[in-house]
Every structure is written in structure tokens, then in C-alpha cells.
Amino acid sequence: MHASIQESLTTLLEAAIADAGFEEKRGGSPLEWALSAGFGDISNNVAMRIASAMKQPPMKIASVIVEALQKRLIDSPCRASVSQIKAEGAGFINVYLSDEYFRQVLLDIIEQGSGFGRSSEGKGRKVLVEFVSANPTGPLSVAHARQAAVGDALANILAFLGFEVQKEYYLNDEGNQINTLGKSVEARLKELNGEKVEFPENYYQGDYIVDMARRIRDEKIEVRDFAQYSSNYILDIIKKELEDFHVKFDCWYSQKSLRESGKQQKALDYLRSAGHLFDEDGAVWFRSTAFGDDKDRVVIKSDGAFTYLAPDIAYHGDKFARGFDWLINLWGPDHHGYIPRLKAAVMALGGRADSLSVVIVQLASIFRNGRVIEMSTRRGQYITLREVLDEVGVDAARYFFCMRRTSSHLNFDLEVAKKQSPENPVYYVQYAHARISSILRQAGIAARPQLPGSFAFGEKEEQVLLKKLWQFPYILKVCLGTLDPYMMTVYLQETAEGFHRFYDKHRVLGQDPACTQARLCLIYAARSVLARGLDLLGVTAPEQM
RNA sequence: GCGCCUGUAGCGCAAUGGAUAGCGCAAUAGCCUCCGGAGCUAUGUGUACAGGUUCGACUCCUGUCAGGCGCACCA
Numbered sequence: 282m283h284a285s286i287q288e289s290l291t292t293l294l295e296a297a298i299a300d301a302g303f304e305e306k307r308g309g310s311p312l313e314w315a316l317s318a319g320f321g322d323i324s325n326n327v328a329m330r331i332a333s334a335m336k337q338p339p340m341k342i343a344s345v346i347v348e349a350l351q352k353r354l355i356d357s358p359c360r361a362s363v364s365q366i367k368a369e370g371a372g373f374i375n376v377y378l379s380d381e382y383f384r385q386v387l388l389d390i391i392e393q394g395s396g397f398g399r400s401s402e403g404k405g406r407k408v409l410v411e412f413v414s415a416n417p418t419g420p421l422s423v424a425h426a427r428q429a430a431v432g433d434a435l436a437n438i439l440a441f442l443g444f445e446v447q448k449e450y451y452l453n454d455e456g457n458q459i460n461t462l463g464k465s466v467e468a469r470l471k472e473l474n475g476e477k478v479e480f481p482e483n484y485y486q487g488d489y490i491v492d493m494a495r496r497i498r499d500e501k502i503e504v505r506d507f508a509q510y511s512s513n514y515i516l517d518i519i520k521k522e523l524e525d526f527h528v529k530f531d532c533w534y535s536q537k538s539l540r541e542s543g544k545q546q547k548a549l550d551y552l553r554s555a556g557h558l559f560d561e562d563g564a565v566w567f568r569s570t571a572f573g574d575d576k577d578r579v580v581i582k583s584d585g586a587f588t589y590l591a592p593d594i595a596y597h598g599d600k601f602a603r604g605f606d607w608l609i610n611l612w613g614p615d616h617h618g619y620i621p622r623l624k625a626a627v628m629a630l631g632g633r634a635d636s637l638s639v640v641i642v643q644l645a646s647i648f649r650n651g652r653v654i655e656m657s658t659r660r661g662q663y664i665t666l667r668e669v670l671d672e673v674g675v676d677a678a679r680y681f682f683c684m685r686r687t688s689s690h691l692n693f694d695l696e697v698a699k700k701q702s703p704e705n706p707v708y709y710v711q712y713a714h715a716r717i718s719s720i721l722r723q724a725g726i727a728a729r730p731q732l733p734g735s736f737a738f739g740e741k742e743e744q745v746l747l748k749k750l751w752q753f754p755y756i757l758k759v760c761l762g763t764l765d766p767y768m769m770t771v772y773l774q775e776t777a778e779g780f781h782r783f784y785d786k787h788r789v790l791g792q793d794p795a796c797t798q799a800r801l802c803l804i805y806a807a808r809s810v811l812a813r814g815l816d817l818l819g820v821t822a823p824e825q826m
Numbered sequence: 827g828c829g830c831c832u833g834u835a836g837c838g839c840a841a842u843g844g845a846u847a848g849c850g851c852a853a854u855a856g857c858c859u860c861c862g863g864a865g866c867u868a869u870g871u872g873u874a875c876a877g878g879u880u881c882g883a884c885u886c887c888u889g890u891c892a893g894g895c896g897c898a899c900c901a
């Protein structure tokens with residue numbers, strides 16, 4: 282929604298409310314315009330909000346406000362943008378925007394092309410989006426794949442909205458799990474060499490461990506530090522997988538470097554001096570309960586080793602030190618219990634509670650023909666990102682992983698994602714883009730088309746499509762507000778549908794010149810929006826399929 | 827036992843607290859002398875249960891039931 286029209290209408294509405302004498306009763310009620318569901322284009326519910334304070338029916342109040350609004354409108358600069366204002370339904374104030382306004386919207390979209398919707402709302406605020414951050418102990422699972430798709434899309438959207446975004450992968454390159462990995466590989470190598478060794482249950486069981494050991498043996502690689510060698514080996518695999526998934530990180534942040542650089546010790550010293558640490562039972566504790574956690578947490582175990590929290594405190598402190606003032610972390614659901622203690626750490630370090638946003642990305646279940654593929658990390662059997670990519674391709678995979686709210690479990694049916702049929706929404710959207718491209722090719726439109734001097738879209742399908750395009754900036758705002766790109770997938774499907782319906786009912790080429798030209802403008806604008814929306818999700822927008 | 831997420835049509839899912847709860851699949855019947863039929867049109871059943879807040883609840887709150895995931899001096 283265009284901020285300009287929304288803002289000027291809000292100003293008008295405020296004046297109208299004062300004219301009607303409702304100012305006091307409004308109290309703090311905000312005057313937000315919403316996209317209207319069915320009547321008009323945008324609507325406001327202030328009449329319903331103040332109804333009980335006024336002890337009058339909402340519809341009556343709305344009528345009075347609308348009357349005042351109409352008077353105000355006469356001398357307002359946005360008069361040309363509004364065709365009607367009505368009180369309707371339960372007491373909504375509905376604004377019907379004019380053909381002239383939508384004509385201007387179309388001109389804007391054509392001029393800005395796929396830059397339509399870009400804004401400076403983020404004001405250059407520095408945001409660090411940390412995601413995936415899987416331990417380099419095995420190939421990426423589908424849970425990581427979902428985080429990768431969601432995190433990357435979210436980062437794209439934030440950047441488009443004027444934030445200065447950095448994408449980061451936190452690398453747990455030391456600790457128990459890495460050591461266990463090293464031992465697992467070493468044990469498998471001994472087995473290959475004919476030694477009889479025990480292979481405990483907590484060792485990594487996957488075939489890739491055996492593959493690694495076999496490679497070490499076959500290529501006669503001399504390994505001094507199995508933990509380091511193995512984790513580097515796997516990290517290379519992970520990097521390649523993410524690259525093939527078209528997810529690029531700006532920074533791979535090493536946990537080990539936190540300890541080696543002394544940042545970890547510094548952070549703990551700071552907490553100690555600020556009185557947030559205490560000693561008990563031979564361990565060092567962080568008093569996280571002082572910041573809302575439900576119990577205090579150990580940072581140094583009684584055996585002298587650090588818990589995961591120690592480097593994590595330092596890590597987040599360092600994020601602030603690097604100038605980021607909004608930290609967005611995408612975590613799997615197994616980490617949700619960790620949020621309060623990390624928030625506590627952020628506050629103990631002097632940050633505001635809301636400077637850290639944690640998005641929990643629920644798990645994805647992989648289906649094949651309606652049947653779930655059972656997963657067991659214990660036996661080392663699980664579907665990897667690699668397998669999904671090989672089977673359905675980048676576009677379908679990225680689109681599918683974003684297609685549900687992050688807080689919901691996602692069911693991903695490999696057979697559906699692979700199908701090039703209407704069941705598969707990503708093709709539905711891409712097909713709309715390709716179809717438009719085909720028409721524009723035939724019309725010989727390479728650059729921006731010109732909108733005829735005076736032309737109004739009279740057909741319902743034209744108007745529906747144009748209004749859909751107009752909503753694009755609003756959808757971006759929703760994604761920002763929810764920190765979730767999934768609404769974009771819903772929007773793109775609806776926009777593609779708007780085009781397909783238009784296409785089926787009306788012809789673009791071969792109409793009278795003004796009509797053809799106007800429709801070329803409309804579909805050109807639609808293509809720009811579809812292309813940008815897909816691009817933000819990391820999905821290609823093909824000109825031909 | 828405690829915490830987080832989820833419960834909407836046969837299935838998979840939509841719906842910034844808003845108006846007549848939508849879409850796809852599956853089913854049936856149609857639409858290419860015409861810009862790409864990977865498309866379009868028509869036909870119908872539903873908010874797990876019980877309370878509460880609100881002018882208004884799929885949405886928020888409480889409880890019950892069901893499913894998933896957590897609950898370390900692991901990461």
C-alpha cells in the first residue's frame with residue numbers, strides 16, 4: 282500500500298474525528314488502514330473501537346465520521362485519488378480509490394520495474410541474520426535446509442526494505458560433538474585396517490563416516506588431528522551444499538576463534554565484574570534468573586570445561602561490538618528452551634531485550650507419495666539437503682521450504698515438488714511469468730511500455746490484477762512484521778492466479794491500439810512484481826519454461 | 827511433570843482481531859479456427875472440545891483432548 286495515500290488519509294481521518302467531536306473518546310486508538318476484504322480498497326475500524334466508549338452503535342459513529350471526512354476531502358490534495366468513502370458493514374469506514382489513483386500506481390510500477398516495493402524503511406539499520414549454523418558433523422538435514430531457505434529469503438526481504446543485512450553461519454568448530462566425530466572416523470579407519478574396535482552408540486553412525494575413513498586409507502592421508510580433519514572435511518561438504526542451494530553467507534564465524542582471541546574470557550570477565558556470575562558446586566554460574574530465565578545456568582563446568590553458553594555469550598557480545606543493533610537468529614525447535622538464557626545474556630551485556638529476535642523454524646517432514654520418510658539420526662539415516670536438491674531442484678525446494686509459516690510443521694512431498702503440474706505452486710507462479718514474457722516477446726516489448734494518455738481498465742480481471750500488484754509493498758511489510766517470508770508465497774500464487782484469470786478471459790494482442798498498449802503495461806507490471814517476489818525467495822523467474 | 831509448536835473440507839494448507847472462512851489435490855461436467863491447456867470456468871462438505879475477553883474470535887486468554895519437539899555441568 283502506498284504510504285503516501287495512507288498517510289494523507291490518516292491525517293484527514295484525524296481531522297474528521299475531531300470535527301465530529303470524537304477526539305477524546307478515541308483515546309489511544311491507532312488509525313491504521315487495512316486492506317479491505319471485499320468492500321472498497323482500504324478500510325478503517327476506528328468507529329468500532331470507540332463504539333463502547335461512546336455508547337453508540339459503531340455504524341452510527343462511522344456514518345458521522347464519513348460525513349466529516351467527505352467534507353474534509355473536498356479541499357484535500359488526495360481528492361483525485363479517492364472515488365468514494367462509505368460507512369459499511371459492521372461500522373467500517375471504507376475508502377474506494379479512484380481509477381486515476383490506480384493509473385498512477387501502474388505508472389509507478391512500470392517506472393520502477395522490479396524495484397517496485399523497495400523502501401528505505403530500515404533506514405540502514407544494521408541487522409545480523411544468523412541461520413543454519415549446523416555443527417560440521419554431518420551433511421545438512423532437511424531441517425537445516427528449511428532454515429537456509431527461510432533465512433536467506435528473510436535476509437533478502439530485509440535488505441530490500443532498506444536494512445543493512447549480513448548473513449552469518451556460526452561454526453561450532455570445537456567441543457564434544459567435534460571430538461566425537463573425530464573418534465568416530467578414527468574408529469572406522471581402524472576397522473577398515475582390520476582392527477577390532479568398539480564403536481559406541483553415541484558415535485556418528487552414518488555411512489559418510491565410513492566413506493571418510495575409506496578415503497583417508499585409500500589416499501594414504503596422514504591425519505594428526507582426526508577431529509579437525511573430519512570437521513573441515515564435512516564443512517567443505519556443507520559449504521558446497523549451501524552454494525548449490527544458492528544460499529550465500531557473508532561470514533562464517535568460528536566458535537574456536539572466540540576462545541583463541543580471548544573474546545570469550547573477556548566476556549566472562551565483564552559479566553563477573555558486573556556481578557552476573559557466581560561460583561557454586563565447583564562450577565561457575567551465570568545468574569540468568571536476574572533477567573527472567575527460570576533457572577541459573579552453568580558457564581564453566583566443575584571439570585573446568587566451558588558449556589556452550591560461554592562462547593555464545595561472547596559471540597552475541599561480539600555481534601553488538603561489530604555494530605549490529607538487531608540480531609535475528611533462526612533456530613530449530615530443539616533450541617526453544619535456550620531463548621530465555623540467551624536473552625538474559627544479551628541483557629546482561631547491556632543490550633535491550635528486543636535487540637535479539639529468535640525465530641524458531643519448525644521441522645519439515647519429507648513425504649513421498651503421501652507417506653512420511655522415517656528419519657533416524659541414530660542409524661545415520663536421514664534425508665539430506667543434497668538428496669532433496671538432486672530430486673526436485675533448487676527452485677521447487679526453496680519455494681516449498683518457505684511455503685508454510687515458520688512456526689508450523691512443514692510437509693514436503695517430494696513427488697509433488699517434482700511434478701510440473703498445477704499441484705505444484707512454484708510452477709504455477711513461474712508459468713505466469715513465462716507466459717507474460719512470451720506475450721511481451723511477441724509484442725516486441727523490450728523496454729518499459731508507455732501507458733496510453735487516458736485509459737481506464739474496465740474489466741474486472743484487469744482491476745483485480747492491478748490491485749493485487751498494488752498490494753506488493755504491503756506484503757513486504759507483513760513479512761517484516763512476522764519475520765517470515767511465507768506470506769510472499771501466498772501472495773505470489775494469488776498474483777499469478779490474477780494473471781491467469783485475466784489471460785484466460787481477455788486478449789492482450791490484437792485489440793484496439795490503446796487497449797493493447799494498456800494491457801501490455803499491466804502484464805509488464807505484473808511480470809516485474811512476480812520476478813521480484815520470486816527473486817526475494819531465491820527462486821528463478823524464467824522467461825521460457 | 828514442565829515448556830514450545832500444531833489441531834480449519836476426504837487429503838495438504840490460507841485467512842495484519844473484521845465483513846459471505848478461501849486455495850490446491852482428489853471427484854464430476856465444460857473451455858484451444860484465438861497471445862504458451864504447466865491455464866481457465868462451474869458443482870460442496872469445515873474452524874478438535876468447553877468456557878472467557880471483545881462491538882466483533884479460526885485468530886487473544888483459561889481448561890480439556892490429540893499430535894510433534896524439547897526439558898543437561900550436551901551443542
